Amino acid sequence: MELLSNLALGFQTAISPLNLVYCFLGVLTGTLIGVLPGIGPVQTIAILLPATFALPPVTALIMLAGIYYGAQYGGSTTSILVNVPGEASAVVTCIDGYQMALQGRAGAALTIAALGSFVAGCFATLLLAVLAIPLSEVAFKFGPEEYFSLMVFGLIGSVVFASGSVIKAVGMVVLGLILGMVGTDVTSGTHRFSFGISELADGIGFVPLAMGLFGIAEIIKSLERRDKREVLKSKIVGFWMTKKEIKAAVPAVVRGTLTGSLLGILPGGGAILASFISYILEKKISRDPKSFGKGNIRGVASPESANNAASQTCFVPLLTLGIPSNVILAMMAGAMIIHGIQPGPRVISSNPSLFWGVIVSMWVGNLMLVILNLPLIGIWVKLLSVPYRLLYPAILLFCCIGIYSVNNNTFDIGLTAFFGLLGYVFAKLECEPAPLILGFVLGPMMEENLRRGMLLSRGDPSVFFTRPLSLAFLLMAFAMLIVIALPAIRRKREDAFHEGG
Amino acid sequence: MYIKRTKDFKSGLLFMFFGIASAVFSGTYQIGTAAKMGPGYFPFVLGGMLTLLGLVVSLRSLSRGEETRKARSLRVKPVILVLSSVILFGLLLRPLGLIFSTVILIMISSMASDEFKKKEAILSAFVLLAVVLIVFIYLLKFQIPVWPSFLTGRI
Numbered sequence: 001m002e003l004l005s006n007l008a009l010g011f012q013t014a015i016s017p018l019n020l021v022y023c024f025l026g027v028l029t030g031t032l033i034g035v036l037p038g039i040g041p042v043q044t045i046a047i048l049l050p051a052t053f054a055l056p057p058v059t060a061l062i063m064l065a066g067i068y069y070g071a072q073y074g075g076s077t078t079s080i081l082v083n084v085p086g087e088a089s090a091v092v093t094c095i096d097g098y099q100m101a102l103q104g105r106a107g108a109a110l111t112i113a114a115l116g117s118f119v120a121g122c123f124a125t126l127l128l129a130v131l132a133i134p135l136s137e138v139a140f141k142f143g144p145e146e147y148f149s150l151m152v153f154g155l156i157g158s159v160v161f162a163s164g165s166v167i168k169a170v171g172m173v174v175l176g177l178i179l180g181m182v183g184t185d186v187t188s189g190t191h192r193f194s195f196g197i198s199e200l201a202d203g204i205g206f207v208p209l210a211m212g213l214f215g216i217a218e219i220i221k222s223l224e225r226r227d228k229r230e231v232l233k234s235k236i237v238g239f240w241m242t243k244k245e246i247k248a249a250v251p252a253v254v255r256g257t258l259t260g261s262l263l264g265i266l267p268g269g270g271a272i273l274a275s276f277i278s279y280i281l282e283k284k285i286s287r288d289p290k291s292f293g294k295g296n297i298r299g300v301a302s303p304e305s306a307n308n309a310a311s312q313t314c315f316v317p318l319l320t321l322g323i324p325s326n327v328i329l330a331m332m333a334g335a336m337i338i339h340g341i342q343p344g345p346r347v348i349s350s351n352p353s354l355f356w357g358v359i360v361s362m363w364v365g366n367l368m369l370v371i372l373n374l375p376l377i378g379i380w381v382k383l384l385s386v387p388y389r390l391l392y393p394a395i396l397l398f399c400c401i402g403i404y405s406v407n408n409n410t411f412d413i414g415l416t417a418f419f420g421l422l423g424y425v426f427a428k429l430e431c432e433p434a435p436l437i438l439g440f441v442l443g444p445m446m447e448e449n450l451r452r453g454m455l456l457s458r459g460d461p462s463v464f465f466t467r468p469l470s471l472a473f474l475l476m477a478f479a480m481l482i483v484i485a486l487p488a489i490r491r492k493r494e495d496a497f498h499e500g501g
Numbered sequence: 502m503y504i505k506r507t508k509d510f511k512s513g514l515l516f517m518f519f520g521i522a523s524a525v526f527s528g529t530y531q532i533g534t535a536a537k538m539g540p541g542y543f544p545f546v547l548g549g550m551l552t553l554l555g556l557v558v559s560l561r562s563l564s565r566g567e568e569t570r571k572a573r574s575l576r577v578k579p580v581i582l583v584l585s586s587v588i589l590f591g592l593l594l595r596p597l598g599l600i601f602s603t604v605i606l607i608m609i610s611s612m613a614s615d616e617f618k619k620k621e622a623i624l625s626a627f628v629l630l631a632v633v634l635i636v637f638i639y640l641l642k643f644q645i646p647v648w649p650s651f652l653t654g655r656i
Contacts (some may be wrong), residue, residue, distance in 0.1 A: 050643070051641055054641075165509070165558075167554060167557060167558055167561075168509070168512055168558060170554060171512070171516045171551060171554040171555065171558065174520075174547055174550050174551045174554065175516065175519055175551060177547050178519065178523045178544060178547050178548065178551065181523075181543065181544045181547070185530075185540035187540070188531065188539065188540045190530050190531070190540040192526075192527075192530060192540055192541075192544065193523075193526055193544075216583065216584070216587065219583055220579050220580055220583050220584075223576075223579035223583070223613050223614060223615075224576050224579055387616070388614070389611065389614040389616045389617065389618075389621075390621070390625050392610070392614070393586075393606070393607045393610040393611050393622075393625065393626075393629070394607075394625070394629055396583065396586065396587060396606060396610050397590075397603060397606055397607060397629055397633065399587075400587060400590045400591070400606065401599075401633065401637055401643070401645065404591075404594060404645065405637075405643045405644070405645065408644055410591040410592070410594055410595060411591075412591075413587060413588070413590060413591030413594070414588055414591045414592075416587060417584045417587040417588045417591070420583070420584055420587065421580070421584055424580060425515070428508070429508050429509075429511055429512040429515065430508050430512070431512055431515075447543045450538070450543065451538045451542075451543075454535055454536055454538060455536060455537065455538075457536075458536045459534060459535035459536030459537075461535070
């Protein structure tokens with residue numbers, strides 16, 4: 001079977017000593033930053049991106065992917081033990097996880113979070129392997145019209161799944177697209193919006209933009225808040241679940257895995273959305289919805305499985321269509337391009353060992369996480385006692401060094417400070433920055449495909465509506481916008497985003 | 502007129518600012534036709550869209566809805582200290598080298614916290630300096646000037 005031989009190729013790549021070491025480093029770093037509130041996978045990948053330049057591309061991607069799904073594991077640990085989500089996708093885990101901890105069931109909650117994530121990770125890896133080839137074959141039939149419409153669909157998706165006002169999120173997407181225009185125009189060679197600054201001729205760097213909007217802005221916001229953390233005093237006793245808990249948790253893990261896998265593939269989806277939706281679903285179908293929020297193990301099992309499944313299946317659109325579906329995948333796309341690999345359907349055929357190696361490494365990484373996490377929980381909890389006042393200057397320092405080393409220029413550091421300020425203003429105005437980043441990454445591709453499509457049709461925009469696949473994407477995008485505008489759904493969406501808070 | 506939702510109103514203004522700026526500057530590049538788009542075409546359209554969106558956001562804030570939350574008091578200290586520590590690091594890295602810039606960055610940014618303790622910040626600056634030198638310079642071999650340029654004679 002082709003699938004088996006592909007997976008075998010992947011195994012060969014993934015278990016080479018170098019890749020194993022970096023996979024381990026990736027998941028370890030991921031867990032670490034997942035545990036620490038205030039620093040997430042986006043910042044970490046941005047900081048570590050320059051450090052991967054010297055590595056072979058496959059090793060670099062294995063490590064960066066490890067940071068992402070590793071963070072999903074780490075985030076749940078602090079949610080359960082301290083009621084502080086280390087990661088945005090672990091917010092819902094706080095609700096029932098912390099309650100379980102208060103009842104002395106912290107061990108069971110941690111175990112189901114880890115095992116659920118592992119099951120979900122295995123399933124998602126398999127799904128990714130099965131879906132990749134057919135999807136990439138579809139992608140080969142895409143012309144510029146289909147690509148353009150697919151990107152519209154993806155951007156609308158990011159709007160729908162962003163929290164807060166829809167129209168403001170659309171504005172952020174457009175602003176992101178405009179920022180993506182900065183630099184030299186590929187077709188004509190004109191310098192756009194560079195204002196005579198030579199560093200801007202190559203465009204705004206992805207790393208300064210992401211670091212500023214997420215890293216620096218987040219630090220300033222946290223410093224304003226001055227909230228104190230409490231570490232759980234009681235000891236963790238017994239990691240194993242009771243029979244009753246197992247019986248409740250197993251179906252929840254299955255449901256969470258399926259929900260998460262599906263939501264991960266959709267544009268705009270990803271780990272955060274998956275954990276929220278699966279929690280709501282679990283509550284909806286439960287015979288006893290009141291027990292949620294009071295330490296129901298299903299409220300931990302389902303979202304923890306879902307966020308891990310989604311953090312892996314969201315690689316599907318990137319690796320097969322070349323379209324990143326969320327901010328972190330946009331970072332991965334940036335990393336691939338820096339390493340000279342254009343994300344898209346060609347990756348599978350031109351770079352099979354990279355493609356399958358990364359997929360299988362996710363499974364290997366998940367196995368490492370289970371083995372790594374359960375014994376190390378004590379250390380993670382200790383880490384939380386490092387006060388924020390010592391942590392954030394260190395984060396700032398690593399950011400600055402990381403940014404400088406991308407291009408060895410200090411202009412990018414200033415640019416980062418500028419985007420830090422902008423990100424802080426956005427936060428004050430309740431404008432979500434994630435859609436902006438996605439617009440920024442897709443902007444140049446979108447313009448190129450629009451130009452090519454319009455050139456081929458001699459200026460007739462109807463081609464976007466007459467080609468069936470292109471029309472389908474546009475209709476889906478339109479349908480999403482309509483659905484979100486309906487009052488009933490809008491209220492639900494707001495509930496979903498405010499459930500944990 | 503009484504502005505009920507200041508946040509939305511200001512977001513709208515911000516969008517309009519960026520939108521108009523984008524459209525105006527795109528106008529200075531070649532716009533071209535729909536069939537043969539010049540470098541100014543797409544950003545011009547986007548600038549127009551953003552201006553329009555900004556207008557809608559601002560206008561809606563005037564007519565509908567109530568102030569959802571009272572604006573939290575703005576604290577200037579962390580903003581200024583964090584941003585200036587980053588900018589200073591950028592400005593000083595080439596002339597003064599990594600060692601001095603690191604210490605300056607840590608000291609200034611540490612002051613942004615309410616729980617700032619001078620001795621602790623100095624200690625953490627030196628610990629981090631050691632970590633940075635070992636990890637980035639010795640292990641990862643990043644090309645970063647370590648010492649001030651007047652000592653090494655390089656620019």
